[in-house]
Amino acid sequence: METITINFDGFSVKTRKGKTVLETALENGIYLPHLCFHPELKPFGGCRLCVVEINGRVTISCMTPAEEGMEIITESVVLTQIRKTATELMIINHHADCLSCPRDTKCELQKISHYLGIDEERINKLRKITRDLPLDDSNPFFIRDHNRCVLCGICIRTCEEIQGANAIDFTFRGFNTLVGTFADKPIAQSRCESCGECVVRCPVGALYSKNDKVFSREVKTVCPYCGVGCGIYLGVRGREVVSVRGDGENPSNKGRLCVKGRYGFEFINSPERIKKPLLRKGDTLEEATWDEALNYVARKLESYKSDEVAFFTSAKLTNEEAYLIQKFARGIIKTNHIDHCARLCHAPSVAGLATAFGSGAMTNTIDEIADAECIFVIGSNTTDAHPVIGSRVREAVRKGAKLIVADPLKIKLVENAHCWLNMKPGSDVALIMGMARVIVDEGLEDADFIRERTENFENFVKSLAYFDLDKVETLTGVSKEKIKEAARIYATNKPSTILYSMGITQHTHGTDNVLALANLVLLTGNIGKPSSGLNPLRGQNNVQGACDMGNLPNVYPGYQKVADPVIREKFSTAWGVELNETPGLTMTEVLEAISAGKIKALYLIGADPAVNVACSRVVHEALSRAELVIVQDIFFNESSKYAQVILPASSFAEKEGTFTNTERRVQRTRKAINHVGDSLSDSEIIIHLAKRMNASIFDYVNNEEIMKEISTLVPSYGGISYQRLEENGIQWPCPSPEHPGTPYLHKDKFLTPSGKARFTPLDYRPPAEEADSDFPFILTTKRSLYHYHAAMTRKVKGLNQLMKEELLEINPLDALRLEINDGDYVKIISRRGDIVVKVKVTGISPVGIVSMTFHFADTPTNMLTNLALDPVSKTPETKVTAVRIKKLKDGETLIGSVC
Numbered sequence: 088m089e090t091i092t093i094n095f096d097g098f099s100v101k102t103r104k105g106k107t108v109l110e111t112a113l114e115n116g117i118y119l120p121h122l123c124f125h126p127e128l129k130p131f132g133g134c135r136l137c138v139v140e141i142n143g144r145v146t147i148s149c150m151t152p153a154e155e156g157m158e159i160i161t162e163s164v165v166l167t168q169i170r171k172t173a174t175e176l177m178i179i180n181h182h183a184d185c186l187s188c189p190r191d192t193k194c195e196l197q198k199i200s201h202y203l204g205i206d207e208e209r210i211n212k213l214r215k216i217t218r219d220l221p222l223d224d225s226n227p228f229f230i231r232d233h234n235r236c237v238l239c240g241i242c243i244r245t246c247e248e249i250q251g252a253n254a255i256d257f258t259f260r261g262f263n264t265l266v267g268t269f270a271d272k273p274i275a276q277s278r279c280e281s282c283g284e285c286v287v288r289c290p291v292g293a294l295y296s297k298n299d300k301v302f303s304r305e306v307k308t309v310c311p312y313c314g315v316g317c318g319i320y321l322g323v324r325g326r327e328v329v330s331v332r333g334d335g336e337n338p339s340n341k342g343r344l345c346v347k348g349r350y351g352f353e354f355i356n357s358p359e360r361i362k363k364p365l366l367r368k369g370d371t372l373e374e375a376t377w378d379e380a381l382n383y384v385a386r387k388l389e390s391y392k393s394d395e396v397a398f399f400t401s402a403k404l405t406n407e408e409a410y411l412i413q414k415f416a417r418g419i420i421k422t423n424h425i426d427h428c429a430r431l432c433h434a435p436s437v438a439g440l441a442t443a444f445g446s447g448a449m450t451n452t453i454d455e456i457a458d459a460e461c462i463f464v465i466g467s468n469t470t471d472a473h474p475v476i477g478s479r480v481r482e483a484v485r486k487g488a489k490l491i492v493a494d495p496l497k498i499k500l501v502e503n504a505h506c507w508l509n510m511k512p513g514s515d516v517a518l519i520m521g522m523a524r525v526i527v528d529e530g531l532e533d534a535d536f537i538r539e540r541t542e543n544f545e546n547f548v549k550s551l552a553y554f555d556l557d558k559v560e561t562l563t564g565v566s567k568e569k570i571k572e573a574a575r576i577y578a579t580n581k582p583s584t585i586l587y588s589m590g591i592t593q594h595t596h597g598t599d600n601v602l603a604l605a606n607l608v609l610l611t612g613n614i615g616k617p618s619s620g621l622n623p624l625r626g627q628n629n630v631q632g633a634c635d636m637g638n639l640p641n642v643y644p645g646y647q648k649v650a651d652p653v654i655r656e657k658f659s660t661a662w663g664v665e666l667n668e669t670p671g672l673t674m675t676e677v678l679e680a681i682s683a684g685k686i687k688a689l690y691l692i693g694a695d696p697a698v699n700v701a702c703s704r705v706v707h708e709a710l711s712r713a714e715l716v717i718v719q720d721i722f723f724n725e726s727s728k729y730a731q732v733i734l735p736a737s738s739f740a741e742k743e744g745t746f747t748n749t750e751r752r753v754q755r756t757r758k759a760i761n762h763v764g765d766s767l768s769d770s771e772i773i774i775h776l777a778k779r780m781n782a783s784i785f786d787y788v789n790n791e792e793i794m795k796e797i798s799t800l801v802p803s804y805g806g807i808s809y810q811r812l813e814e815n816g817i818q819w820p821c822p823s824p825e826h827p828g829t830p831y832l833h834k835d836k837f838l839t840p841s842g843k844a845r846f847t848p849l850d851y852r853p854p855a856e857e858a859d860s861d862f863p864f865i866l867t868t869k870r871s872l873y874h875y876h877a878a879m880t881r882k883v884k885g886l887n888q889l890m891k892e893e894l895l896e897i898n899p900l901d902a903l904r905l906e907i908n909d910g911d912y913v914k915i916i917s918r919r920g921d922i923v924v925k926v927k928v929t930g931i932s933p934v935g936i937v938s939m940t941f942h943f944a945d946t947p948t949n950m951l952t953n954l955a956l957d958p959v960s961k962t963p964e965t966k967v968t969a970v971r972i973k974k975l976k977d978g979e980t981l982i983g984s985v986c
């Protein structure tokens with residue numbers, strides 16, 4: 088960009104063309120008073136404090152582009168008078184109680200009045216009335232104080248430009264102008280998403296956090312909730328985490344956070360943390376020493392044959408922990424029965440993307456979304472499940488990108504969409520292949536890309552014959568015209584990116600859904616370039632890392648196959664042990680094997696299958712049949728009821744290591760406080776256990792040494808070291824210490840044996856269950872913005888206040904027909920069980936479709952869901968369950984049961 092030179096008070100500085108005068112001044116360390124300017128927001132020109140003189144004219148510097156040779160005067164009698172008058176007018180109806188204001192010493196108004204030398208006596212004379220409006224403390228995390236508001240509009244613009252929620256605006260007019268919500272409701276009853284972005288940008292004391300304390304030190308780390316992997320700073324005071332702020336330098340979130348990441352840290356020091364090891368004595372669990380508990384576990388594990396032991400791990404473990412645990416399972420116990428919650432979410436992505444492209448990960452970066460011309464969001468309630476990515480999608484739309492949303496529910500992003508494909512649950516293959524058919528029929532495909540970089544195109548085109556648009560319209564419930572419109576938008580606005588999540592994967596045809604999307608991407612050449620690609624938004628914070636580290640039954644770390652003798656030899660030599668050559672069972676198969684008496688011991692590390700796996704009845708039966716259940720966790724959970732031993736683990740804030748986020752970025756997580764109670768990190772527990780089992784292969788000095796071992800065995804982590812991760816992480820593949828990491832995949836060739844991507848011909852298969860006269864509704868599961876599963880977020884009072892119980896969302900017409908009102912309790916019944924749940928009547932659910940989250944153990948949604956599996960990935964179909972709904976009569980029990 089062109090560099091220009093301008094002069095401030097005769098002092099010349101350089102800037103890039105396109106910058107404003109105010110930006111140039113601030114960049115060069117020249118202070119100009121300002122209240123309504125924020126570097127991340129569009130200029131507003133409202134406060135009139137940043138005035139300067141240019142060629143004898145007074146002008147607002149935040150609205151004036153810098154031009155070559157400009158002569159700018161920043162101080163004069165006229166300018167001072169304008170600034171003083173504007174400031175005095177703000178102060179005369181502002182509370183004069185700075186010392187009790189939460190923003191004292193950090194307040195911009197305070198700073199400006201000091202700078203201008205505002206005379207207190209004169210203010211007192213001018214002061215007529217001081218506003219005395221009630222505080223809005225309806226939000227559990229922050230307070231709105233109209234009395235301290237200076238109407239700079241930063242909160243309004245933040246809500247629109249950063250978060251895209253548009254929850255607030257200027258209300259009333261003239262002297263009575265306020266920042267308010269639609270219909271002037273309390274903020275908690277508005278569209279506010281409680282992200283707190285407005286709170287952190289408020290320059291005065293009009294918005295402030297309720298719970299943050301001043302910290303004595305800060306620790307740079309990563310959010311423990313979702314796969315976005317937002318960079319955060321934990322504020323620590325004594326042994327407690329007392330605040331969180333977004334890391335502005337982190338490329339994944341650029342300082343943005345959602346409500347969970349910013350305010351959901353109370354769980355760390357929760358009194359409900361498990362603080363001591365527990366051993367079962369009869370019906371009770373009694374406190375034990377670490378020696379007793381570890382000796383018990385070691386002796387019990389030694390008493391089983393290797394294939395009688397299975398491990399369910401967690402996507403919340405660090406990479407180092409996930410690596411150590413699979414090494415323990417494979418190297419010491421000699422079992423490959425190790426799996427984790429990716430089985431329930433993105434196993435179809437791993438399988439489908441590896442088939443099509445040779446690598447089962449997000450192809451592009453989060454930051455590139457903002458520059459896409461078209462974004463196709465399918466099966467992802469992005470603003471709720473991956474909120475910071477949701478805000479990037481809204482940002483791209485504001486910049487002009489076209490947005491296509493495919494979802495049976497009217498999710499929030501539909502408001503921003505150019506085209507909403509409200510298809511029937513489970514009809515994804517038909518919809519996507521229908522779009523592909525339009526692209527081929529209308530000649531919109533990228534012929535050069537197909538010829539040069541793909542194979543199997545002809546067979547794929549033949550399979551499109553089945554998907555004529557009349558049939559697709561019937562199968563999906565989406566009109567032909569809309570399907571054509573979506574196909575044209577996707578194919579002609581390049582670069583186009585696809586974001587998807589569990590709405591695609593949690594089906595009996597989940598792998599087919601992923602392959603269908605891969606076909607669409609290849610057809611249009613939307614891959615191997617910035618802002619394009621096929622991007623599975625991974626669920627938990629380290630689900631990518633847990634997969635990378637081989638917490639899967641068929642692969643060692645780095646997706647290297649257990650069944651491959653050369654690979655097995657590599658790991659056997661590195662670890663100095665013999666290894667089991669038979670791939671293990673998946674999570675759902677392990678549960679079957681426990682019920683069949685084949686697997687006898689189950690080690691749960693951060694896993695709660697009793698709540699998270701479909702058809703909970705089967706899971707409870709399996710857990711009750713296991714001879715040994717070991718639970719290693721930070722809180723008690725539903726599965727711990729079956730445990731013989733419970734080992735207290737530490738939270739993310741208490742340990743060192745790395746997480747790999749959804750865009751393959753390996754990032755450092757750092758210890759902020761000491762272990763709570765007698766808890767230990769998962770790696771410390773595994774190392775202690777291994778030593779009790781006489782294993783000499785677990786002699787590590789620290790976590791860094793574990794990462795060194797990972798980098799020697801996992802080619803895509805070959806160049807990753809703690810030293811290189813110090814700043815902002817590295818995206819794999821990073822094969823060598825000199826390699827900078829890889830923002831987007833498949834630039835020159837695909838990771839398949841031929842180097843070409845592969846089209847897959849597909850058939851349509853209906854979901855395992857469809858609505859019928861006995862079960863006339865389809866239940867589809869989803870996530871809430873306020874909870875991440877339940878273990879951690881349910882320990883945060885404010886998040887419980889925002890969503891305290893499960894809600895069955897139902898369309899108003901269905902509610903009318905069933906004579907159900909908002910807030911009623913109903914029994915919802917599937918072929919596998921029933922639960923009682925509160926109703927929310929909402930147009931988000933279309934007629935015939937109801938939805939629930941699965942975050943609440945007391946209303947276990949998975950009691951209803953179907954254990955029918957995708958044949959390739961063995962992922963259960965939790966997105967489509969046929970149910971009926973029964974209104975509860977007066978006095979009828981509120982307790983659900985199993986049919």
Ligand code: SF4
Nearest residue numbers: 310312313317345348
């Ligand atoms: Fe944490 Fe995800 Fe929210 Fe970011 S978007 S703050 S990673 S929960």
